[in-house]
Amino acid sequence: MNADIRLLLADGERAVRADDQAAARDAFLEAGRCAAGYQLWRSALRCYRRALELSLVDREPVTRVLHLPARAIALADWSEYARALDRRSWPAFGCRGAQIVIGDAAARVECPGAGAVLELMMTADDLIELRPTSALDGMPLAMALIIARRAMWMAPRDLATDPASLRVAFAGRPPVRLDELGDWEPGMAAGATLR
Secondary structure, rough: HHHHHHHHHHHHHHHHHHHOOHHHHHHHHHHHHHHHOOOEEEEEEEHHHHHHHHHOOOOHHHHHHHOOOOHHHHHHHHHHHHHHHHHOOOOOOOOOOOOOOOOOEEEEEOOOEEEEEEEEEEEEEEEEEEEEEEHOOOOOHHHHHHHHHHHHHOOOOOOOOOOOOOEEEEEOOOOOEEEEEEEEOOEEEEOOOOO
C-alpha cells in the first residue's frame, strides 16, 4: 500500500477514535479514490469497505466500488448490494462495533444502534452460517460479509500477510471464504486458501 493511502487511512482511523464519522468517511473515500488513481484496486475496495463499516446503507461507497474494474471485485455481489439499497430503506447503522452475542437459544451478531442484524450458527470448525434478522430481510451478501468480518475479527490485522479466514454460508447460499482483511472468494471448499 502506498504512503498517501496509508496517511489517509490513518486520518480516517483517528477520526473514528474521535467519533467524527463525517471526517472518517471522507478520509476513507479519499483513500479509496487515491488507491484507484494508482490502480491499486484491492486497496481501493478495502478503503471503500471501511467507509461502509461506518454506515452500511451509504450508497456512495457502493457506487465507487461498482466503478472499479469488474476483474477486481465480486461484481454480482456489489451489484446486488446497490439493488438492495435501491429497494430497501433500512435505517443507517454501522458495524465497527459488531459483536457476537450467544444466548440460550441462539447466537446472533449485534451492531451498535441496530441491535441484532444476523443470526449465526457455527456448523463446522471453519464454517459459520448467517441469516439476516427479519428487520434486515433482503440483506445482500456483501453487507453480511462486511458485518461478519467485524464480528469475527474485532481487531482485524489490516496489514496481515497471512490473514486468518473462515467459510461463510449466507442465507442458504454456497459458502464463500472470508478473510480478516475483509476479502472474500466465492465457491471455496474447506482448506482452500485465498490468493
